[in-house]
Amino acid sequence: MPTVSETYLENRWRVQPNHANNYGTVHGGNVMKWMDELGAMAAMRFAGEPCVTASIDQMDFHRPVPTGDTAVIEAFAFDAGRTSVKVHLRAAGENPRTGDQETTTESQFVFVAIDEDGKPVPVPDLAADDERSQELRERALAWRDEHHRDG
Template sequence: MTRLRETLLENRTIVQPNHANMLDTAHGGNVMKWMDEVGAMSAMRFAGETCVTARMNRVDFESPVRVGDTALIEAYVYAAGTSSVRVRVKTYRENLTTGETQPTADSFLVYVAVDDDWNTVSVPELRVDSDRERKLRDEALAGENGGD
């Protein structure tokens, strides 16, 4: 079994002009791509297998990330099925000099573990041991159904 905290990943990208739309903010498609990549890495860390995107439940864009800002993407596994892995992915605008963050996007993705022939493979059970892990899992479960 893999602990939830072992699946916690974050990545940062400085938003460049080539990432932007005509309003000089990160294009939503780029943000979704970054979210999918970090989510997949979290799923693969959990599963110990290659994982492919099966579903992006929804993406809620709360505020923009401007050119020159840093997009901080955080992901963690909050549930697993037989071969599927459910991952919460949150995006923040981060001020690198102060560490201050502001939520910008939130999503819930499902990945499926596959072998080299693209056949589904089993994933381990998710362990949730600490209060922090329980809180993260419970927030994700409530949020994926619109209750967050």
């Protein structure tokens, strides 16, 4: 049974001019794409199957990441259904010279495991039986509780 901590991934992208909007900061669509790609990788690491995006929870952008800085994305699975997996994602801007980070957005994506015909397939149970897994899961659940919107 995979653990939450085994699904944890982190990646960095240097924000280039082709990633930027008219204001010289990363375009939100690029951040969303990077989050989706890394989230799918975390989901696949958990499920052991190809996974596709089913839904994206609330995504608010709190601060820009300027061209030349680094966008840091982290992802981990924190909950599973029969054929789906919930992945918590955090994006931050990072100063490449100092390593200082500021969160720009967080969200939770749902991915569905599929077979070669594109049909949903069952996923395993997800364990949180080590300290790091418990910390990650608690962080994701706290974010969900704080940002969940009905409706």
